[in-house]
Amino acid sequence: MDFELSPEHKELQLSARRLVEQRILPLIMSYEERSVFPQEIFREIGAQGFLKAHMPKECGGLGLGTLAYCLVSEELAKAGAGMTHNGHFQTEKMLLDYGTPEQQGKYLAKLLSGEYLAATAITEPTVGSSFANMPTRVEKRGDTFILNGVKTLINDAAEADVINVFAKSDEGISVFLVEKGMPGFQILKKQDPIGMRSSPIYEFELKDCAVKTEQLVGKFGEGLKAFFSAFNFSRLGNASAALGIAQASLKKTLHYIKQRQVGSRVVSEFQGIRWMLAEMSTQLEAARLLRNRAATLEDKKQDISLESSQTKLLCVEVANRIVGDCIQATGRYGCLRDSLFELYLRDAKLLGTAGGSLEVMKNNIAKRLIGD
Incomplete structure (x- = not known):
């Protein structure tokens, strides 16, 4: 490589x-x-x-x-x-x-x-990524599919021109492209998250929402194939977002501690701070290399179910650790909202739930290792 x-x-x-x-x-x-x-x-x-x-x-x-x-x-x-x-x-x-x-x-x-x-709609009020228990149903009537259900915590749902919606039938999970303004699609409420607020989240309802065969992605009942393809890929995006947050936090911290004086010394001279920087830099680089390897394997058309879960787990954990340490290193300055550390802290925490929680990532990794 x-x-x-x-x-x-x-x-x-x-x-x-x-x-x-x-x-x-x-x-x-x-x-x-x-x-x-x-x-x-x-x-x-x-x-x-x-x-x-x-x-x-x-x-x-x-x-x-x-x-x-x-x-x-x-x-x-x-x-x-x-x-x-x-x-x-x-x-x-x-x-x-x-x-x-x-x-x-x-x-x-x-x-x-x-x-x-575009947006993706999987999560429901009573179910996350447990497809076996998904309440949103699809019924096939000739060349038309009727969707009924409620989706929640969906980023950009109100602004999206098209949403790929996952629904269940006796044949399995299927994916449909639901366009803005279609009859039967209704935004129920805008939700108020702690992080990633520039990508608003919503709850919406599908009530006898009729879509044509032309809006079915892949084969009917085989939507899990599209899910795993897209989410193994997009978890590298989650991981990369975590890396960006961590890198930005470290850069701001370095700038601050090289100027901030405590008594007769600059903060960057303190050994405790220097060790903290060394650990953050090493963790960040290791996480980035794991991300790059997973991206390379994806382009080689290899199954990255293991690598994408490992990458997201490590990168998000590293980001949360680094942002917290950066706030500690910069003291009261790091607690100011306009320092952006607050934004990074909120987003790093939310990345631990988006696209599959860190606990789900651990289960995925263990499943691959054990061979369940």
């Missing part, structure tokens, strides 16, 4: 970093405080090619692979994990792997450009 980023990956990384520093960071707290989706910024993310960098060239992408998705997510998360919009990337991945040519033609170009926003 080559540990050096290609020139194309480096340029992509720097471009995303510039966008975050120049355009997003000055505005992010206004979106976070109100829990408002940054529509204009999302369009700009699309216009600069960050929503398509990982996609194959034959699909309209830049052909830079999964690592490009990871690098973009890492940089965007420096303005908060809500900026990564993982449900959008999950939908792109599902359409790439399981979408029909007609579905790809209808949706992909608009998703890759940022003209369309």
Whole structure:
């Protein structure tokens, strides 16, 4: 494995970093405080090619692979994990792997450009990712499917142009593309999370919502294939967001401690602080290397069920540890809301639940190791 980023990956990384520093960071707290989706910024993310960098060239992408998705997510998360919009990337991945040519033609170009926003809807008021007990049902009537149920904690549901909705039938789990404004789709309430507030969350209802066969992703009753494909991929995005939060926290801490004086000494001279920095830097680099390896395996079409769970587990745990240590190292300054540490702390905690909790990641890892 080559540990050096290609020139194309480096340029992509720097471009995303510039966008975050120049355009997003000055505005992010206004979106976070109100829990408002940054529509204009999302369009700009699309216009600069960050929503398509990982996609194959034959699909309209830049052909830079999964690592490009990871690098973009890492940089965007420096303005908060809500900026990564993982449900959008999950939908792109599902359409790439399981979408029909007609579905790809209808949706992909608009998703890759940022003209369309997509979301993913799995979680329900009484069920998380336990598909066996999913209450949302789908009934097949000729060439039409009728959806009934309630989804909750769904990022960007009200703003999304299309939502990939998971529903259950006697045949199994299926995935459908539900478009904004379809009869039977209704937002019930906007919810109030502690983190990732620039990606608002909602509860919505599907009441006799009729969708055509053309909106079925993959085969009827085989939606778990699309789920595992998309979520093994997107967990690398969760992990990358955690890395971005951790890296931004460490950078801010280094800047602060090299200037802050206590008595006649600069804080960076204290051995306790230096050891803390050494541990944070080492943990961060180890987590990033694990992420890069998983991205490389994904592009080789290997099953990364184990690696994606390991990567998310380690990166999120490292991020929570680093943000906490950075607040400790910067003292009262780190407790100020405008220092951004509060944003990073909230988002790091939320990343431990998004896309599968850390406990689910541990179960996935153990299952693979034991061979259950």
